[in-house]
Amino acid sequence: EPEVTQTPSHQVTQMGQEVILRCVPISNHLYFYWYRQILGQKVEFLVSFYNNEISEKSEIFDDQFSVERPDGSNFTLKIRSTKLEDSAMYFCASKADYTEAFFGQGTRLTVV
Amino acid sequence: DQQVKQNSPSLSVQEGRISILNCDYTNSMFDYFLWYKKYPAEGPTFLISISSIKDKNEDGRFTVFLNKSAKHLSLHIVPSQPGDSAVYFCAASGSNQFYFGTGTSLTVIP
Numbered sequence: 001e002p003e004v005t006q007t008p009s010h011q012v013t014q015m016g017q018e019v020i021l022r023c024v025p026i027s028n029h030l031y032f033y034w035y036r037q038i039l040g041q042k043v044e045f046l047v048s049f050y051n052n053e054i055s056e057k058s059e060i061f062d063d064q065f066s067v068e069r070p071d072g073s074n075f076t077l078k079i080r081s082t083k084l085e086d087s088a089m090y091f092c093a094s095k096a097d098y099t100e101a102f103f104g105q106g107t108r109l110t111v112v
Numbered sequence: 113d114q115q116v117k118q119n120s121p122s123l124s125v126q127e128g129r130i131s132i133l134n135c136d137y138t139n140s141m142f143d144y145f146l147w148y149k150k151y152p153a154e155g156p157t158f159l160i161s162i163s164s165i166k167d168k169n170e171d172g173r174f175t176v177f178l179n180k181s182a183k184h185l186s187l188h189i190v191p192s193q194p195g196d197s198a199v200y201f202c203a204a205s206g207s208n209q210f211y212f213g214t215g216t217s218l219t220v221i222p
Contacts, residue, residue, distance in 0.1 A: 004155075031208050042214040043156065043201060056209055091155050093210075100146050101210055103155035 002026045006092050006104035013082055013111055021077045021107045023092030032075045033093040033101060034067065036060075043091070049075065082111045115139050116204050118213035126221050131189040133216050135202035138183065142204035142211075147176060147187045150199045150215070159200070160187070192220045 005024045013019050025032050034046040047057040047067055054067065066078045075094075079086055087110050093101040117136045125131045133147075143164040148156035162169040162176045162185070169176050175188045189196055199215045 006155075033210070035212075043212040045209070045211065048209055050208070089153075093155075095208070097208075100158045100161055102158065103148075105155045106153070108153070 004102050004104035006107050010108045016081050019079050021090050023075045025094030029094035029096050031095045034077045035091045036088040038088040084111050087111045115211045116213040118216050120216050122217040124219045125192045128191045131192045133187040133200050135185045135213050137204045142206045144205040145185050146203045148201045194220045194222050196220050
């Protein structure tokens with residue numbers, strides 16, 4: 001069964017460092033998303049991506065964040081200068097037209 | 113601005129009984145509603161969905177009900193099993209965007 005895969009499963013980084021979280025969406029999907037969940041809190045939308053551009057982003061997705069689909073298969077989330085409050089589980093999701101979104105297993109980001 | 117709300121953070125149910133999880137939304141433009149199940153340290157897993165043109169969708173032990181006039185949906189699990197213990201998120205979608213509720217932690221007691 002096709003699935004969304006995310007790497008790494010856990011990333012520890014120092015405050016101020018750049019991190020790149022990687023996702024391989026399901027191959028025929030068209031819409032891509034990043035969500036995050038801070039421990040004990042709700043799942044929060046970060047950004048959606050369609051047709052090689054950002055279609056919507058939340059207030060959380062400020063200038064420190066960027067997304068890219070560099071090679072037609074990977075979908076990456078970059079945080080330029082991490083802050084302690086960026087520590088969270090980051091989930092990538094993808095979907096085709098008129099279907100549910102499928103989520104990856106998440107990357108746990110710990111900023112120290 | 114919370115567009116999708118799950119007002120019960122937790123629910124405990126005896127094995128074999130019915131679990132009812134509730135969700136309210138505010139945006140009448142939402143046209144597709146979903147329930148996801150989430151275990152700790154894992155991604156949400158799709159459970160069941162319903163289009164706004166329907167008021168009920170059933171899949172095995174899981175049934176989702178949609179009341180558009182009340183902007184309310186519910187997930188019924190019958191009979192509940194210990195393996196159903198997880199956090200359940202409802203989500204609403206419009207224009208290929210998903211908005212999640214805060215989740216309800218379901219515990220099914222053997």
